[in-house]
Amino acid sequence: MPFSLSQASIPVFEIHLNALAAILDKAEAFAATKKIDPAVLLRTRLAPDMFDLTRQVQVSTDQARRGSARLAGIEPPSYEDTETTIAQLKARIAKTLAFLKTLDTKQIDASAEREITFPLGNDKGHMNGADYLNHSVLPNFYFHVTAAYAILRHCGLEIGKRDFLGAIPMRRSQAA
Amino acid sequence: MPFSLSQASIPVFEIHLNALAAILDKAEAFAATKKIDPAVLLRTRLAPDMFDLTRQVQVSTDQARRGSARLAGIEPPSYEDTETTIAQLKARIAKTLAFLKTLDTKQIDASAEREITFPLGNDKGHMNGADYLNHSVLPNFYFHVTAAYAILRHCGLEIGKRDFLGAIPMRRSQAA
Numbered sequence: 549m550p551f552s553l554s555q556a557s558i559p560v561f562e563i564h565l566n567a568l569a570a571i572l573d574k575a576e577a578f579a580a581t582k583k584i585d586p587a588v589l590l591r592t593r594l595a596p597d598m599f600d601l602t603r604q605v606q607v608s609t610d611q612a613r614r615g616s617a618r619l620a621g622i623e624p625p626s627y628e629d630t631e632t633t634i635a636q637l638k639a640r641i642a643k644t645l646a647f648l649k650t651l652d653t654k655q656i657d658a659s660a661e662r663e664i665t666f667p668l669g670n671d672k673g674h675m676n677g678a679d680y681l682n683h684s685v686l687p688n689f690y691f692h693v694t695a696a697y698a699i700l701r702h703c704g705l706e707i708g709k710r711d712f713l714g715a716i717p718m719r720r721s722q723a724a
Numbered sequence: 725m726p727f728s729l730s731q732a733s734i735p736v737f738e739i740h741l742n743a744l745a746a747i748l749d750k751a752e753a754f755a756a757t758k759k760i761d762p763a764v765l766l767r768t769r770l771a772p773d774m775f776d777l778t779r780q781v782q783v784s785t786d787q788a789r790r791g792s793a794r795l796a797g798i799e800p801p802s803y804e805d806t807e808t809t810i811a812q813l814k815a816r817i818a819k820t821l822a823f824l825k826t827l828d829t830k831q832i833d834a835s836a837e838r839e840i841t842f843p844l845g846n847d848k849g850h851m852n853g854a855d856y857l858n859h860s861v862l863p864n865f866y867f868h869v870t871a872a873y874a875i876l877r878h879c880g881l882e883i884g885k886r887d888f889l890g891a892i893p894m895r896r897s898q899a900a
Contacts, residue, residue: 594877672896673895683739686862691873694866695870704771709864721848723846
């Protein structure tokens with residue numbers, strides 16, 4: 549298949565969740581070197597009314613898990629939000645990656661025109677599968693992954709765009 | 725067509741560039757109310773080695789323009805990076821939105837397996853069209869749009885997730 553919903557969702561979540569886990573490893577090493585309690589990083593936010601790093605990572609995994617489960621037509625599993633350490637956040641990422649592997653990509657591919665219903669505060673939101681991926685799941689997922697990265701840059705962690713992009717399927721050649 | 729490359733790119737850029745223009749309007753009003761020179765906001769960055777707001781907006785439009793042009797198989801037009809005011813950045817967004825309207829969506833849809841070559845520092849990057857959209861253009865676009873939003877939140881602008889998501893095609897209903 550030349551272009552499909554599963555291709556535009558599952559590998560994107562996998563690449564960025566793996567990249568996020570690697571960034572958290574760098575944050576752990578940074579905290580050790582600087583003799584900072586890693587919990588200080590986890591509680592940092594870019595504005596008083598924005599989520600802290602812990603919550604940004606939790607919500608990134610929620611978007612990947614719930615978004616892809618709904619596209620696959622199954623009820624997304626619920627995770628408790630109890631993480632207080634980098635190791636626990638990495639375990640949540642690993643659990644999410646394992647869950648993604650269980651999904652039926654054919655079901656996801658067949659969801660482009662199927663109505664997806666999802667909670668929206670006290671209301672419900674309704675979009676077809678293609679719109680749900682393009683205009684709800686992906687922007688929300690990228691929002692929280694970028695916010696997590698930006699919080700750590702703001703704290704002084706030396707990471708760059710390659711850490712954000714992760715292990716992308718690209719070939720590099722020298723310009724003539 | 726149930727799911728296509730043009731559908732996963734053009735409307736995404738349109739929605740978020742319009743949302744970014746609306747956020748810049750709110751930033752202009754905020755600066756006026758607080759008696760802040762808007763240039764102070766435009767020069768704010770989340771870390772000394774990250775782009776400031778001006779550059780985040782410029783690069784957001786670059787990703788949309790260059791990414792979609794390459795998928796459509798045409799040479800992307802070059803824009804000079806000379807903006808110093810919110811009005812000029814909004815004009816660049818408007819110019820980008822007008823350019824997106826000129827692209828042939830059928831060409832974009834046919835690019836899933838075609839090799840896309842793009843500059844990468846002094847080297848060249850090569851990816852097929854589907855990978856290029858999923859793993860280069862969209863993550864980079866969302867990165868810079870989110871960074872622009874986060875800079876303004878950090879400055880105290882009262883905007884929320886709806887301002888970020890923009891005018892998405894969603895139906896809302898009251899839960900039973």
